[in-house]
Amino acid sequence: TSLYFTLISFTTIGFGDILPSQPDYIAHIAICLLIGLALVSTVINVIKQQIEALAIGMDKNIDNEYKNALEKLECDDVQFEYCADNGDINND
Numbered sequence: 001t002s003l004y005f006t007l008i009s010f011t012t013i014g015f016g017d018i019l020p021s022q023p024d025y026i027a028h029i030a031i032c033l034l035i036g037l038a039l040v041s042t043v044i045n046v047i048k049q050q051i052e053a054l055a056i057g058m059d060k061n062i063d064n065e066y067k068n069a070l071e072k073l074e075c076d077d078v079q080f081e082y083c084a085d086n087g088d089i090n091n092d
Contacts, residue, residue, distance in 0.1 A: 001018060005018045009036070010033070010037060
């Protein structure tokens with residue numbers, strides 16, 4: 001029950017089905033919840049940064065592959081035009 005209460009409270013869902021049994025515990029739980037919410041938001045922020053870095057890395061990788069493929073195509077076109085102009089099949 002305590003794990004359920006903690007998870008529901010930290011994720012700010014708060015169904016209200018489980019409450020502290022004594023009023024003295026409310027202040028203690030409020031402090032714990034503030035600390036817990038700070039921890040949860042920090043963890044979520046770290047995960048977001050990792051996903052963002054992964055996406056940026058993938059984007060750069062895709063850009064590099066595209067540029068390399070484009071350069072290869074341009075190089076192949078130049079070689080083809082050279083062969084067509086000289087009538088020579090070899091690129092020597």
